[in-house]
Amino acid sequence: MLSYETLRSLLFKLPPETAHTLAEFALRTAALTPFALGAVAARCVSQADLKQTIFGLKFPNPIGIGAGFDKNGTMIRPLAALGFGFIEVGTGTPKAQSGNPKPRMWRHIGEHSLQNAMGFNNDGLEAIVRRVSALQPFVLPIGINLGKNKTTPNEKALEDYRVGIEKAANGADYLVFNLSSPNTPNLRDLQSESFVRDLFALARTLTTKPILLKIAPDLDAANAIAIAQTAIECGASGVIATNTTNDYSLIAGSQTRGGGLSGAILAEKSRALFDALSAELYGKTVLISCGGIMDADEAWQRIKMGASLIQVFTGLIYGGAGFAATLADGIWERLNREGFTKIEDAIGSLRR
Numbered sequence: 001m002l003s004y005e006t007l008r009s010l011l012f013k014l015p016p017e018t019a020h021t022l023a024e025f026a027l028r029t030a031a032l033t034p035f036a037l038g039a040v041a042a043r044c045v046s047q048a049d050l051k052q053t054i055f056g057l058k059f060p061n062p063i064g065i066g067a068g069f070d071k072n073g074t075m076i077r078p079l080a081a082l083g084f085g086f087i088e089v090g091t092g093t094p095k096a097q098s099g100n101p102k103p104r105m106w107r108h109i110g111e112h113s114l115q116n117a118m119g120f121n122n123d124g125l126e127a128i129v130r131r132v133s134a135l136q137p138f139v140l141p142i143g144i145n146l147g148k149n150k151t152t153p154n155e156k157a158l159e160d161y162r163v164g165i166e167k168a169a170n171g172a173d174y175l176v177f178n179l180s181s182p183n184t185p186n187l188r189d190l191q192s193e194s195f196v197r198d199l200f201a202l203a204r205t206l207t208t209k210p211i212l213l214k215i216a217p218d219l220d221a222a223n224a225i226a227i228a229q230t231a232i233e234c235g236a237s238g239v240i241a242t243n244t245t246n247d248y249s250l251i252a253g254s255q256t257r258g259g260g261l262s263g264a265i266l267a268e269k270s271r272a273l274f275d276a277l278s279a280e281l282y283g284k285t286v287l288i289s290c291g292g293i294m295d296a297d298e299a300w301q302r303i304k305m306g307a308s309l310i311q312v313f314t315g316l317i318y319g320g321a322g323f324a325a326t327l328a329d330g331i332w333e334r335l336n337r338e339g340f341t342k343i344e345d346a347i348g349s350l351r352r
Contacts, residue, residue, distance in 0.1 A: 004319075004320030004321070004322070007320070008318070008320065011023070012107060012109065015103065015105075016105040016106065016107055016114070017102065017103075017104070017105050020105075024070075024074065024075055027075045027078035027079070028074060028075060028078065047061075047328075047332050048342075049332060049335055049336075049340075049341070049342050049343060050062060050085075050328060050331065050332055050335075050342075050343050051343075052308065052309075052343060052344060054286055054308055054309070055141075055173075055174060055210040055237060055238075055286070057086075057141040057173055057174070057210075058141070059085045059086055059140075059141060059309065060085050060140065061083070061084075061085035061328045061331075062085055062299075062303065062307075062308065062309045062310055062328075062331065062343060063083070063084055063085050063299070063309075063310055063311075063312065063324050063327050063328055063331075064084055064085060064086040064087065064088060064143075064288075064309055064310065064311045064312075065079055065084050065086075065087050065088065065311065065312065065313065065316065065324075066088055066290050066311035066312060066313040067088045067089065067090045067091050067143075067145035067176065067178065067214075068090075068091065068116075068118070068145075068313055069313050069316065070087065070089045071089070071090060071091070071092075071121065071122045071123075072089070072092075072122055072123045072127065072128055072131070073089040073090075073127075073128045073129075073131035073132050073144075074131065076089065076131070076132070076135055076138070076142060077135070080138070080139060080140050082321055082322075082323075082324050082325070083322075083324040083325035083328060084140065084324045085140065085309070085324075085328075086140050086141040086142070086143065086309065087140055087141075087142050087143070088142075088143040088144070088145055088176065088311065089128060089132065089142065089143070089144055089145065090122065090128065090144050090145030090146065090147070090176075090178070091120050091122065091145045091146065091147040091178045091181065092122050092123075092124065092125040092128045092129075092144060092145065092146060092147070092164065092168065093120050093122060093124065093125065093146075093147050093148060093149045093160065093164070094124070094125055094148075094149060094160050094163040094164055094167070095124055095149050096122065096123050096124030096127070097119075097120060097121060097122065097124075097149055097150060097151075098121055099118050099119035099120060099121025099122075099183075100117050100118060100119035100121075100183060104116065104117040104118050104119065104259065105117070105118065105259075106257060108251050108254070108261075108263070108265065111251055111263065111264055111265045112263050112264040112265075112294060112314075112318050113251065113261055113262060113263030113264055113265040113266070113314065114261070114262050114263050114314050114317065115251070115254055115257055115259050115260070115261050115262075116183070116244070116259050116260055116262070117183050117257065117258050117259025117260070118183055118259075119150060119183045119184060120147050120149075120150065120181065120183065120184055125144075125146075125163075125164055125167040125168055126167060128144065128168075129144065129167050129168050129170070129171040129172070130171075132144065132171040132172060133170070133171040136171065138173075141173040141174060142171075142172060142173050143172055143173060143174040143175065143176055143212075144168040144171065144172035144174075144175055144176070145175075145176040145178050145214070146161060146164035146165070146168060146175060146176065146177055146178060147160075147164075147178045147181065147184065147187070148160035148161065148164075148184070148187065150184050150185065154186055154187075154189055154190060157190055157195075158195075158198060158199060158202060161177065161199055161202070161203075162202055162206070165202075165203055165206045165207055165211075166206060169206065169207035169209050172209065173209070173210075174209060174210040174211070174212065174237070175203075175207070175209055175210070175211045175212070176211070176212045176213070176214050176240060177199060177203075177211065177212070177213050177214065178214050178243070179191045179195075179196075179213070179214070179215070180214050180215050180216035180242070180243040181243060181244070181260065182216070182218075182243075182244060182245075182246040182258075182259065182260045183258075183259055183260060188216055188218075191215060191216065191219065191227055192227070193226055193227055193230040196213065196227055196230050196231050196234070197230055197234050199234075200213075200231055200234035200235045200236055201234055201235070203235065204234070204235040210237035210238070211235070211236060211237055212236060212237055212238040212239060212240050212286070212288065213227075213228065213231040213236050213238075213239050213240070214239075214240040214241075214242075214243055214290075215227065215228065215239065215240070215241050215242060215243065215273075216242060216243050216245070217241070217242035217243065217244075217245045217247075217266065217269045217270045217273050217291060218245055218246060218247060218269075219273070221272075221273060221276035221277075224241070224273055224276070224277060225276065225277060225280045225281070228241075228277060228280075228281060228285075229280070229281070232281070232284060232285045236285065237285070237286060238285050238286030238287060238288060238308075239277065239281065239285060239286075239287055239288070240288040240289075240290055240311065241270070241273055241274045241277050241287070241288070241289060241290065241291070242266075242269075242270045242273055242274065242290060242291045243260065243290075243291070244259075244260025244261055244262045244266065244291075245260060245261050245262075245266055245269055245270075245291075246258075246259070246260055246261070247261070247269060248261070250265045250266070250269070251265055262291065262292070262313060262314045263292060263294065263314035263315070263317075263318070264292055264294050264314075265292070266291045266292035267291070267292025267293070267294065267298060268292070269291070269292075270289070270290070270291025270292045271289075271291075271292065271298075271301070271302065271305075274287070274289045274291075274302060274305060274306075274307070275305055278305050278306035278307075278348070278351065279351070281306075282305075282306035282348045282351045283348065283351070286308050286309075287306050287307050287308060288307060288308065288309045288310065288311060289302035289303075289305070289307035289309075289310050289311070290310065290311035290312070290313075292314075293310055293311075293312050293315055293327075294312075294314070294315045294318065294319070295315075295327075295330070296326070296327050296329075296330020296331055296333075296334065297330075299327050299330070299331055300330070300331055300334045300346075303331065303343070303346055303347055304346055304347075304348070304349045304350045305348070305350055305351070306347065306348040306350075306351055307347065308347050312324070312327070315327075331343070334346075
C-alpha cells in the first residue's frame with residue numbers, strides 16, 4: 001500500500017491549490033463510496049476518556065479541523081470519517097468571491113509550514129449553509145466561520161457580519177467571527193474593543209447559538225487579552241487563538257509573497273499568546289488553541305495550558321489522512337500516562 005510519505009512527495013510536486021483540489025476530490029469520492037469511507041472511519045477515535053460536552057454539544061474528541069481547509073462545506077462527511085471531533089467550515093462571506101489572484105499558496109517544506117494569501121475565496125454563505133443544513137443533525141458539531149467581503153469597507157463591516165449571522169445561525173452548531181485573517185485588506189483593524197463590543201451586542205440580538213472570536217497571533221498579549229475580555233463580557237462563548245501570522249521574520253523570503261504563515265513555524269508564537277490568554281481567561285470561557293499543532297506533544301501542552309479543544313490545518317497536509325486519529329491516540333496515551341481519568345481533568349492542569 002502506498003505510504004503517505006510517498007504520496008505526499010507526489011502531491012508536493014503539484015502547486016498547493018491543485019493538490020488541495022485533488023485531495024478534496026478524493027475525499028468527496030470516498031464519501032460516495034461506502035466501503036472506502038467505512039475503511040477510513042475505522043480509524044476514528046472514540047475513547048470515552050476524550051469525550052466532552054461543551055456549549056451543550058457533544059465532542060467525541062478534542063481535535064477539530066480549522067477553518068480554511070473545507071471552505072465551502074463540501075468535505076464534512078469524509079473529514080468526520082478521518083477521526084476529527086468537530087469540523088469548522090469557511091471562512092464564508094455574505095457574497096461569493098474568488099479571493100486573491102493566483103498563485104496565493106506556497107509550501108515551506110523544510111519548515112513543515114504553509115503560506116497562504118487566499119483572501120476568503122468561497123461560494124458564499126447561502127451555498128455553504130445549504131450544504132451544512134442538509135447534513136443536520138450531524139454526528140459531530142459543525143461550526144461556520146464568518147468573514148466580510150473584500151469589497152465591503154470596514155465602516156460597513158458590521159452589516160456583513162449581521163448578514164452572516166442571519167444566514168448561518170440556523171445551519172451551524174456554532175459560529176466564529178474571523179477578524180484576524182491577514183489576507184483581506186484592513187480586516188485586522190477590526191480587532192478593536194469598540195468593534196468587538198458592537199459586533200457581539202448585535203449578535204446576541206440575532207441568535208442564541210454559541211459564538212466565538214478568532215484572534216491573530218500578532219497582537220501583543222495585553223491587547224489580545226483586552227479584546228478577548230470585551231468579547232466575553234458582551235456575550236462571546238469562547239476564544240480561538242490563533243489565526244495565521246504575518247511575522248515574516250520566521251521564514252526568510254516570505255515577505256515578498258504576503259499572506260499568512262501556518263504550520264510548525266507558527267507553534268512558538270501561537271503557543272505564547274495562547275498561554276498569556278489562558279493565564280487570564282482560563283475558567284472564565286471556553287478556549288480553543290490553533291496554530292502550529294503538528295504532533296501530540298504540542299496538542300497535549302495546549303490542553304494542559306487550558307485548551308478545551310484544539311484545531312489543526314497544516315498538520316493534516318503534512319501528516320496525512322491519519323493525522324487526527326494519531327493526535328487523538330497520542331492525547332489518550334498521555335492522559336493515561338499522567339494519571340488523568342478523563343480529558344476534563346487534564347484541561348488547564350498547568351493553571352491549577
